Amino acid sequence: MADIAILGAGLKGLKLAHDFEKKGHRCTILESANQVGGALISKRHASGYLTEDGAHTFLMNAQSIESFIHSIPGLSETLIEANPASQNRFILRNEILHAIKPKVSSIIKSKLLSAQGKLAILKDLFAPRMDRDKDISLHDFFEAHFGKELADYLLNAFIAGTYAGDPKKLSAEATFPRLVEYEKTKGSILRSVASKKKLYNSRIISFKNGLMTLPIAISQLLENQPILNCEIQHIKSTQNKWEIAYRSPDQRSIVRSFDRIYCTIPAHKISKLPLEPRIQNQLPNFDSIYHPPVAVLSLGFHNSQIKKPLDGFGYLIPELEKQNYLGGLFISSLFENRAPKDHQLFTFFIGGARSPELAIDDKDQLIANTLPSIQKLLNISGSPTFSYSRYWSHSIPQYSVGYKNTLKSIEAFESAHPNFHFSGNYRGGISLADSVRTL
């Protein structure tokens, strides 16, 4: 049995503790906030609206994740799947929202791309096998396979909506390693995807009281409850062990020795950990990982204000459309129980790597900046009857071109310090599904 310290009680830290406890280890989670969940913060407001500060949807994309969720007592009953109409995602082009399903046939049928743009997609079928000696951007990778129009409209919008990112800056091999592997082994991405047997029918899920239900439920299963409001005072290496001093919530200073440390705190906070100087000096340059700012704006409207409701997941805005936000989710159409009777809740995302200057911590200004476009595109009249916003100064880590070097420096640190592991969303994927993958 190993004594393991886990820094951070986000989804990643909690799932690690759960898996280690199952293997018979003892885990102590040290969490600086006063609650578990990290980027998962769900709030039921007095008005009846249920908002999320961070993640809004969980793509359950593996049987192991589904089994894990169903193994937690009481969780299955609160799980909700997205309305099937959510298959539709709208993309803005020339002031028209085009409905697209995540299938090539749907892109071909829609009017989002020109005939030329559609034809360019097919050039991927003839793409030669390629082992690139240099990392390229996601934009360049998609343009090479599917043409510029798809890269400019679909990829650009999708990456803004999922990574708050700019595909011209993100690394193809670090962000979508599987696609780069397909290019290497088969050439064509479309032929590679078609040849893969579908092992699992992915679904978008949440919970009746929001996504925060999941970290709370995992933490309740743990033998050792996370230590909240915990301030780490020092971390030292001592004869094959790690010594951590921390201030407990009742202000006592505690010094404990651990066999292993798993650090799951966000990358931009790692350099501030009070590591002994010898170790601090060897840390990878986590501060170089860009986390763009994002503002999340939730707005509620009465049904009578919405002239023509759109059925779907939400809409995304490509950069070329020159709007001052990234898009929005039709959250109360996606999941039941998000808005009071006869009302609808929408969530809009502002800023990201494409336009960081637009993410601000000022709800009224965010509304002033975005409402005219929202009203026009969604056929909504009047002011919102409910509003709520959350500003993230550091949202999602960007796996920028050349990110492999960052990953290599993390591996080098771990080799030099075998019982110190880094395990955050800056490695192995940023999604919630990536965070709960079994050890």
Ligand SMILES: Cc1cc2nc3c(=O)[nH]c(=O)nc-3n(C[C@H](O)[C@H](O)[C@H](O)COP(=O)(O)OP(=O)(O)OC[C@H]3O[C@@H](n4cnc5c(N)ncnc54)[C@H](O)[C@@H]3O)c2cc1C
């Ligand atoms: C605005 C936004 C929208 C998103 N939307 C989606 C989405 O719809 N779907 C999706 O799949 N993913 C989404 N994501 C990404 C996803 O939410 C995150 O990648 C995931 O939640 C990260 O989990 P984590 O446990 O690795 O980190 P975190 O959730 O960041 O948890 C880290 C924990 O470490 C704690 N901590 C920090 N410093 C210290 C310290 N010094 N000592 C101790 N503890 C510390 C923090 O308080 C926190 O609890 C979104 C992220 C953001 C920000």
